[in-house]
Amino acid sequence: MYGAYASVRDGDAVWNGATGVADLATGRPTRADMEHRVGSVTKSFTAVAVLQQSAAGRIRLDAPIGDYLPALVPGERGRAVTVRMLMNHTSGIADYTARAFPSLAQGSTASLDEFRHRTVSPARLISWGLDAPQLFPPGTDWSYSNTNYILLGELLRAVTGQDPEEVITRDVIRRAGLRHTHFPGTDPRIEGPHSKLYESFHGLIDPPRDYSEYDMTMAGTAGALISTPQDLDTFYRTLLRGGLLPGAQLREMRTTTLVKDESGRVIAGYGLGIYTIDTPCGPVWGHDGSVWGAGTTALSSADGTRQFALGFNLAKYQRTDADGRPVPHPVDAALDRLQTAALCGTGAPASTDPFPLPQTRPPEGPLAPPYLSSATGQGLR
Structure with missing residues (x-):
C-alpha cells in the first residue's frame, strides 16, 4: 500500500494519522486531512437528501418511481x-458500470x-442501466446498483427543481458543517491537498497508473463526492x-434488508443509503x-459516539x-486490524474471518458493490 490517511473519534477525543507517500515520483508524504474521492460513501449523502424531502412531504418512499420520473x-x-427499492437496492435494475466500461469484460x-x-449525463447513465435485463422482479431480492442512486439524484431534481448536487450541498453538506466536502462537477481535478490515486487492477496495470484526475460525472449522485476523513467522521x-433527519426518517434509513453471500450467509444489513455490519464490539453503521485508484471506509457506532474514516491510494492491489x-493480501488483514482498533479499542480481538471471498467474480466497475469490492478488501462483510 503506497499511502493511507485516517481519522478516529471517541467522544471528544480525536486521533488523526497518515502513513506512506502521496506521490511515488516525488516521495511527497501523505497527510491525515487529504481530500479524497470517496466513491459510494456519496450514497449516504444522497439518501439523506431524499429522506429530507420525504419528511417535507414531497417524496413518498413507497410510491412508484414512475410517478416522479415517468x-x-x-x-x-x-x-x-x-x-x-432504489434506496435499498431491491429494485432489480442493473448497474450501469458494466456498459460504461465495456473493455473490462474482455480483460482490458x-x-x-x-x-x-x-462528461456523461445522468440520463445516459440511467439508460445504460435500464437497457440491461432486469435482474429480478422488483422487491424480491437485493443487488447493488449505482443506477439506483443516479435515479435518486434525478428524483431530487424533479421534486425541487434544482440540480441534485446543489440540493445535497445545501441541505446535507452545509447543514452538517462540512468544510472540505464537495461535488467536483465536470472538473476532473481534486483542488485541495490530495494524494495521487493509483490503480493496479489486479496487476493488469503494471506499474499502477494515477487516476486522481478524472471526470466524475460518470458517478454523479452515486459516487462523485470528494471529502476528507475528518468530514466523514463529522x-x-x-x-x-x-x-440531519427527523427521528421517523432516521428510523427508515436504518431499516435494513439482509445482504447474503452466495452460500446464503448474512454478511450485512443494507438500509437506505447506509449499511450495518458486526464488529467485536457490536454493530456499526456507515x-x-x-473509485479508480482509491478506497474509502467510513463507519460509526450506532449511537454516534465513535467514528472511523479511512482513505487509501492504491486500488485492486x-x-x-x-x-x-x-x-x-497482507494489507487486507492490516486494514481489518486498524478498523477493529479504531471502532472497538486496541484491546479488541481481531475477527477470525475478516474478508470472506465472494463465490462469484467481483464486479470490476469503479463503484463496485462494497460487499464484493475487490478494490478495497473492506466493505460489507
Whole structure:
C-alpha cells in the first residue's frame, strides 16, 4: 500500500494519522486531512437528501418511481419500482458500470482511460442501466446498483427543481458543517491537498497508473463526492445523532434488508443509503466506496459516539486466483486490524474471518458493490 490517511473519534477525543507517500515520483508524504474521492460513501449523502424531502412531504418512499420520473422509467417498471427499492437496492435494475466500461469484460482496462475526460449525463447513465435485463422482479431480492442512486439524484431534481448536487450541498453538506466536502462537477481535478490515486487492477496495470484526475460525472449522485476523513467522521456523527433527519426518517434509513453471500450467509444489513455490519464490539453503521485508484471506509457506532474514516491510494492491489477471485493480501488483514482498533479499542480481538471471498467474480466497475469490492478488501462483510 503506497499511502493511507485516517481519522478516529471517541467522544471528544480525536486521533488523526497518515502513513506512506502521496506521490511515488516525488516521495511527497501523505497527510491525515487529504481530500479524497470517496466513491459510494456519496450514497449516504444522497439518501439523506431524499429522506429530507420525504419528511417535507414531497417524496413518498413507497410510491412508484414512475410517478416522479415517468420519462426516465416508463411503463410497468416505473410502476413496479418504488423509491424505497432504489434506496435499498431491491429494485432489480442493473448497474450501469458494466456498459460504461465495456473493455473490462474482455480483460482490458482501456475503458478506464477512454472515460477519463468524458462528461456523461445522468440520463445516459440511467439508460445504460435500464437497457440491461432486469435482474429480478422488483422487491424480491437485493443487488447493488449505482443506477439506483443516479435515479435518486434525478428524483431530487424533479421534486425541487434544482440540480441534485446543489440540493445535497445545501441541505446535507452545509447543514452538517462540512468544510472540505464537495461535488467536483465536470472538473476532473481534486483542488485541495490530495494524494495521487493509483490503480493496479489486479496487476493488469503494471506499474499502477494515477487516476486522481478524472471526470466524475460518470458517478454523479452515486459516487462523485470528494471529502476528507475528518468530514466523514463529522457527517456520520451528525447523522446518527439526529442532526440531519427527523427521528421517523432516521428510523427508515436504518431499516435494513439482509445482504447474503452466495452460500446464503448474512454478511450485512443494507438500509437506505447506509449499511450495518458486526464488529467485536457490536454493530456499526456507515458505507464504503471505491473509485479508480482509491478506497474509502467510513463507519460509526450506532449511537454516534465513535467514528472511523479511512482513505487509501492504491486500488485492486490484490492478485486473483484461477477463478478470478481476489487472493487475500497482507494489507487486507492490516486494514481489518486498524478498523477493529479504531471502532472497538486496541484491546479488541481481531475477527477470525475478516474478508470472506465472494463465490462469484467481483464486479470490476469503479463503484463496485462494497460487499464484493475487490478494490478495497473492506466493505460489507
